[in-house]
Amino acid sequence: MLDVKKLLIDVFDPQPGEVVTFAVDLPRDDVPDHEGWSARRAMAERWRGVMAEIASERNFEVRPILTFVASGANNADLPAEGRLGDDDVGLMDALKASTLVIAMTEFSATAPLANLAEAEDDFRAASMPGVQERMEGTALAADYSKVAARCKAIFDIMDGAVLCDVLFSTGHRCWFDLRHRMPEMDDGFLPRGKEGDRIINLPSGETYVVPYEGEFEAVPSWTAGTIPVMEEEELVLFHVVANTVVVVEGEGPVAERFAAFFDADAARANIAEVAFGVNDRAEVTGEVLEDEKAGFHWAFGRSDHLGGVVGVEDFESPESVVHQDIVYAEGNPVQVERAVIIHADGRQVAVIDKGEYKF
Known part of the structure; x- marks a missing residue:
């Protein structure tokens, strides 16, 4: 079983004087609790206990669990208020008072935490939406030195590129524009004072970029x-022009749902991410947090937290905000046959060929 203490030290290397906060979201009337969610809150308490043990050895503070009412949508803005243990607090103030936040939530808080990390000099965060205890035996147990090496290899290929040419197993093809962007790595290391992006997912293991x-x-x-x-055994085609889903093609209820979803808010149709997941311990089970670390994926919606320009203000309302990943790893119904990175000088490097990673 996973040595949680070793993982926390390896990933975060907490230093004397730090303030560490574990954060969880809570069910609300229209978003009911379920077994996996309640188990995640218990997991957060257990991990907090392990971090407190490390704190006693390294002389830093671990605060009570920070709770807040669930936003109800992935990467939506967080509510104004929360509770730190038994005390009512302003949620942003409580987060800002921390040097490290580990968010084990039902709905992804990556976007607001990323914006906070960008604004605060001594703040970093691990976002763990949908994390499950079973992942302690899969993606969380990966050799993160190897994961980091694979992330860096793909980063080096993508750096300075102009296009990512992706051929899917269905025969469909899409080109993602990589100009005017810098790729980033979510490589499983988040020490205090880390340069560059100071937010990761955990489990980690992807190199990504906003087109x-x-x-x-x-x-x-x-x-x-x-x-x-492919969803509910229905194949739907997203036709993309100028980085936007402009037509949803299909004849079933899934196509109708996606078409209505994008029509309701044009910002949702933005292509917000293209990424290569490289955690070899990740298993595809339908939980995006882990699935996306197993292979190629892209996302639609909000992108400002990853280096793009589409933020909350571009949506019809805060309640309409979304950043949703769709994964094409082994075990998913649609996969990637080939993914080639193209540079302005004509150089082409295959990251995936015949369905297999080359790195």
């Missing part, structure tokens, strides 16, 4: 093509 979204005048995005999505 160019066409924000420069007279410079349209090159992202275009057809992305297949």
